[in-house]
Amino acid sequence: MVLNNIEELLEKYENGETTLKEEQQLKNYFSQETVAPHLEMYKPMFTYFLVNKQEQFTKDIPLKTKKVFNYKWISVAAVAVLMLGIYFNRPVDSCEADLVGTFCEPEDAYNEVTKSLAMISSHFNKGTSTVGYLNEVNKGTSTLGYLNEIENTTSIIFKTNN
Incomplete structure (x- = not known):
């Protein structure tokens, strides 16, 4: 009777129709030492779920972000200032025959x-x-x-x- 119930729960699990309580029954069944031989292929999957549930993330997460100063914009601004200086430094009234x-x-x-x-x-x-x-x-x-x-x-x- 228990084996038939487990097989029905597995079928529902594969179709995505189980509840959390039914999934817990499946995990408990497959965490036992003895499992029916034709259901042995499901045992690694459910034991992985049990082990994965116990894992915890222990790394610290920084909440403040560091400001990164982009030095590329300084070079762009410097080139723009130089070009404007060269342009406005030209004499306006003189004849530029050398151009x-x-x-x-x-x-x-x-x-x-x-x-x-x-x-x-x-x-x-x-x-x-x-x-x-x-x-x-x-x-x-x-x-x-x-x-x-x-x-x-x-x-x-x-x-x-x-």
Whole structure:
């Protein structure tokens, strides 16, 4: 009778339908020295549960966290201060002809821009002249359209004769 009860409790345990009291009965049964031979495979599991229940955590848990100072942000701030210092240290009114791409006189800048635009225009015109062949392709596709019209009329003729 006890063995049948244990087998029923094991079946309920495997389905997740046991109560805490029934699980305690199973743990008590499997903690004994003698267990039915066909239920020996469950004994290590339930003895593990009993041993695990007695374990305790003994390590101290610190409640205060230490503040970690991030030194990376100091270097970022230092670089930002240096860049601002270099930028605002430049003379404002003087002509900076030593910098690449800058001009002291507006006429010089205007002449340089017109030269650059003229060069761009000439290269653009060369590119558009080579694209002119696309017009010939358009003419060829329009003649193909005529072939489609001929094909449509012949299909109409052949359908009426059938």
